[in-house]
Amino acid sequence: MRFALFPGCTISDRLPFIEKSIRMIAPHFNIELIDLPFTCCPEPNSVRSFSDKTWLTMGARNLALAEEAGVNIMTACAGCFESLSMSKHVLDSKPSEKEEVNKVLKKIGKEYKGQVEVRHIQQVLYEDIGIEEIQRNVQYPINYRAVIHPGCHTLRPQKILNLDDAEAPMKLDELVRAIGMESLDYMDKVMCCGAGVRGINREIAFGVLREKMDSMMMVDPEVAVVFCPTCFISFEAGQKVVNRMFDKKYNLPVYYYTEILAAAMGLEGVESILSEHRVKFSALGMLVAKNEPEIENATPH
Amino acid sequence: MERTTDADRINEIQHSAQPCFQCGICAASCPIFRVAPDFNPRMAVDEVLRTGTVAMTGREWFCAYCLMCEERCPMEVALSEILIDIKNLSANDGKVPPSIIEMMDVIRFTGKVSHASKRTEKKRRELGLPELPKPDVDEVQTIFEMTGALDRLMRFREAEVEPE
Ligand code: SF4
Ligand code: SF4
Numbered sequence: 001m002r003f004a005l006f007p008g009c010t011i012s013d014r015l016p017f018i019e020k021s022i023r024m025i026a027p028h029f030n031i032e033l034i035d036l037p038f039t040c041c042p043e044p045n046s047v048r049s050f051s052d053k054t055w056l057t058m059g060a061r062n063l064a065l066a067e068e069a070g071v072n073i074m075t076a077c078a079g080c081f082e083s084l085s086m087s088k089h090v091l092d093s094k095p096s097e098k099e100e101v102n103k104v105l106k107k108i109g110k111e112y113k114g115q116v117e118v119r120h121i122q123q124v125l126y127e128d129i130g131i132e133e134i135q136r137n138v139q140y141p142i143n144y145r146a147v148i149h150p151g152c153h154t155l156r157p158q159k160i161l162n163l164d165d166a167e168a169p170m171k172l173d174e175l176v177r178a179i180g181m182e183s184l185d186y187m188d189k190v191m192c193c194g195a196g197v198r199g200i201n202r203e204i205a206f207g208v209l210r211e212k213m214d215s216m217m218m219v220d221p222e223v224a225v226v227f228c229p230t231c232f233i234s235f236e237a238g239q240k241v242v243n244r245m246f247d248k249k250y251n252l253p254v255y256y257y258t259e260i261l262a263a264a265m266g267l268e269g270v271e272s273i274l275s276e277h278r279v280k281f282s283a284l285g286m287l288v289a290k291n292e293p294e295i296e297n298a299t300p301h
Numbered sequence: 302m303e304r305t306t307d308a309d310r311i312n313e314i315q316h317s318a319q320p321c322f323q324c325g326i327c328a329a330s331c332p333i334f335r336v337a338p339d340f341n342p343r344m345a346v347d348e349v350l351r352t353g354t355v356a357m358t359g360r361e362w363f364c365a366y367c368l369m370c371e372e373r374c375p376m377e378v379a380l381s382e383i384l385i386d387i388k389n390l391s392a393n394d395g396k397v398p399p400s401i402i403e404m405m406d407v408i409r410f411t412g413k414v415s416h417a418s419k420r421t422e423k424k425r426r427e428l429g430l431p432e433l434p435k436p437d438v439d440e441v442q443t444i445f446e447m448t449g450a451l452d453r454l455m456r457f458r459e460a461e462v463e464p465e
Contacts, residue, residue: 012425012433013417020428037434039412039441045366046401047408049388053448058408061440104447108440156368157379166372192332196365199400204363207336272428 001128003074003119004066005033006084009040010229011076017273018229021258022076022121024267028137029129033074036065041075044083044153045196053100059087060101060112068110072117074124078228081120082153082161088118089160120154121258122227123163126171134178139266141180147221148172148183149212149235151228152192166190175257176225179264188215193234203245209234210242213250224254232256236277253277307390311353314386318350320376327370327380333363342370342380349387355394361387362398392453395460402457409445409454412436 007019026033039058040047048055062084066073075081091098092114102111125134150169158166167190173183194208213235216224226232236254243250255277262270325343333340340363348356355361361384370380391397404414412435417425425432445451 007433009413009415013413013415013421016421016425016428016430020430023430035431035433037436039436040408040414042408043404043414045364046404049362049366049385050392050397050401050405051448051450051453052385052389054444054450057444057448058441061444104444107443107447108437152365152367152369156372158372190369192365192367192369194332194365196367197333197363199404200362200398201337204333204337204340205365208332208365211332211335 001030001124002032002034002071003124004036004038004069004071006038006041006062006073006075006077006080008075008077008080008229009043010079010233015229015232015256015276017276018076018232018256018259020269020273021256021262024262024269024273025258025265028265028267029125029133031074031124034069034071036069038062038065041077041080041083044079044086046199048083055083056087056090056097057101057104059084060091060098060105061108061110063088063091063116063118064105064110064112067113067116072119075118075120077230078120078151078153079230081118081163084118085161088114088116120163120227122154122172122175125257126175131174131178134175134261138179138264140264142260142264143180144182144222145220146176146181146183146223146225147186147216147219148176148189149193149216149224149226149231150190151226151231152196154227155190172225172227172257176260179261181223181225181260184219184221186215186219188212191215193231193238195230195234198234202241206238206242206245209238210246210248213239213242213248213252216252217250221252223260224252225257225260226254227257229256307393310386310390311349314346314349314383315353318346318378318380318383321374321378322376324375326373326375327378330369330373332367332369333365337363340364342384346380346383346387355387355390357396359391359396359398361391362401364388393449393456395453395456395458397453397457402454405450405454409441409450410438412438412441 011018042058154163155166164171176183191212194205198205239250242248328334328341331342345360364384368381
């Protein structure tokens with residue numbers, strides 16, 4: 001399997017250890033990754049709200065790059081996945097929009113034809129590789145009680161993204177079970193983490209995060225597992241803000257799925273990718289609680 | 302690229318919100334409404350439907366674009382898309398939260414939304430990550446020019462100088 005990796009700005013520039021975990025596991029599942037000069041996807045809420053034509057054309061440019069290289073795109077961020085999938089949907093279903101966009105792309109020597117597919121790494125792992133193959137690669141099962149957060153932009157709109165059931169998602173649960181974890185159901189599993197309005201109103205954004213985490217904490221989890229860097233920052237660093245703002249005492253370790261997958265596979269170098277976390281795994285899958293270093297790269301903006 | 306006129310866009314919004322029978326499921330599903338009841342996604346479009354203009358409150362920017370309303374609407378009204386349309390109308394008038402302007406400026410000059418700090422660059426090297434190919438910023442400039450983003454940035458700055 002060959003993909004253009006679309007790490008997205010948040011992973012490549014703020015959470016490179018997540019990118020590392022993806023590149024570490026990839027060869028073990030015969031995933032070959034190439035890098036292309038992508039821009040921001042662009043960010044699915046603010047950029048599209050500011051100028052939907054700019055959003056669509058930049059998305060089309062990214063899609064065209066992968067087309068030119070003859071590969072499909074594998075996204076690692078839910079936001080990039082939604083943004084590129086929605087761009088593709090608009091371009092493929094509205095020929096007049098596609099024509100307009102291609103007029104602009106022509107100026108920069110590109111064309112969107114409509115041949116490229118956009119996948120999220122969760123789909124590649126779940127659909128192309130499969131739970132059994134993942135289980136076969138697990139050396140050190142990590143036996144913790146986990147809450148998963150699928151993320152708005154992997155789930156909705158379901159009829160376009162088609163990654164999992166938008167109301168009762170199960171696939172990330174199955175993936176964490178494959179590495180030995182117990183996946184706990186909780187009330188607000190499909191709720192937003194609040195990231196989308198962090199730049200607009202912090203009280204509201206962290207109020208949403210508080211609601212979400214209250215719901216998570218009700219089932220007494222040991223870790224949270226996400227498949228999106230923006231959600232990762234919301235939970236990992238945002239919980240401290242919620243603690244200050246609303247007098248809470250959350251202390252929940254948060255992992256991007258491929259990080260704990262790499263740990264469960266016992267891959268060499270896994271210590272270095274987890275060293276940015278507030279609560280760490282050893283390569284043997286043992287949680288070692290550490291003091292809390294400030295995470296400069298991961299403060300929620 | 303030709304811009305849809307405001308009237309066209311408002312007609313489109315009115316048309317796509319037509320099936321709404323005000324059941325309130327969208328509001329009940331909205332995470333923002335849950336913590337800030339001033340923002341009711343249905344009410345945010347109500348004014349456009351009734352008066353054909355965008356309200357001056359700027360509340361549309363509180364939408365987190367989580368798409369819960371759209372997913373759950375029994376009439377398949379895509380409220381989150383409608384809110385994107387409304388935000389575009391506001392942006393066209395220069396009414397945009399400053400954080401979004403900052404983001405657009407960073408994209409305009411780098412193609413990305415976050416600067417790779419010195420610390421991240423160092424971290425990438427330590428982790429043995431490849432240097433990612435950089436996008437050609439001139440291409441981004443051309444897209445900004447031809448798709449109206451530059452105009453909107455300018456209009457925001459004009460609006461800033463002359464507040465109402
Ligand atoms: S859920 Fe749909 S039909 Fe019900 S009030 Fe909201 S937009 Fe209208
Ligand atoms: S998309 Fe916006 S209006 Fe709809 S539920 Fe989410 S935050 Fe509320």
